């Protein structure tokens with residue numbers, strides 16, 4: 001067993017946002033194919049995770065099994081298919097007696113279910129919190145599954161989904177969690193991104209680091225209002241502008257959040273694919289120091305988030321949360337831990353534009369409403 005799981009935030013795809021209860025084996029295979037064909041797999045998006053609704057309505061001989069109509073070839077064959085593409089395979093269960101969709105779940109079946117998942121070739125388990133018996137301890141239930149996974153003989157990333165209840169970030173790592181949801185479900189609109197991404201992650205940076213990550217939920221980037229009916233309903237899922245999707249991705253990268261794509265990868269538009277494929281932003285997300293960005297202040301609706309990187313560079317994100325165009329938002333070297341007067345090269349890693357050498361502070365370029373700029377400020381060279 002490896003202790004080195006999720007040393008950087010997991011990247012991949014999850015079926016929920018697009019497919020909801022309509023997930024089936026063809027969609028999973030086609031998504032695995034598309035991850036490879038689009039080049040996303042080569043960039044690190046390797047976990048293919050099936051969310052709720054893969055399960056049959058009843059256990060068979062005390063074990064979970066798949067819905068034979070939607071997964072006729074079975075889950076082990078699907079795991080083999082995904083592994084054959086060089087990808088990793090994830091599945092979903094719940095700490096309660098039933099999943100959020102009402103299917104059988106793992107409360108008091110943790111050992112047998114963990115063994116079943118390991119036998120099937122599962123590499124990642126998302127573990128939800130519906131139908132948890134009143135009065136039972138949530139942390140204890142998560143701890144039981146964490147132990148069972150460790151005893152299963154297979155390396156399985158443990159993704160906790162109790163929506164941040166019971167002060168989850170404080171104990172998630174100690175029960176074996178590698179990532180943990182900090183909020184309720186994200187929707188495909190700016191106000192949801194704003195609430196979850198900008199407001200609700202602010203005080204959580206101390207809990208993130210190699211092996212354990214705050215999870216502000218899956219990306220809605222690229223969904224364009226085409227989400228599943230269960231979560232992304234009506235006006236709540238009307239989609240976002242290109243600038244809003246770009247800011248959403250940049251913020252999740254700065255916050256060292258798991259990058260789980262929720263869109264339909266088989267039908268991704270080119271703008272969304274190019275946002276997801278930004279190697280310099282991915283490198284910030286996957287930086288080995290594993291620091292989650294902190295907000296150091298705001299200047300006329302532009303929030304400034306900073307993240308120290310392993311090579312001494314500093315990433316600074318300017319996020320225009322207002323509805324007017326903004327430019328020239330200043331950030332001083334002093335406020336980001338660089339020596340005043342140091343000559344530092346600045347690169348806009350959203351556009352790839354070199355912004356030149358600055359010595360005391362940096363002023364952002366123009367930003368559209370809800371747009372952003374992320375710069376990498378290079379560590380001053382010693383002379």
Ligand code: GLA
Pocket residue numbers: 016051052099100101128161184185
């Ligand atoms: C909960 C979770 C979602 C999804 C659904 C599945 O709402 O928060 O992410 O897994 O359950 O039923």
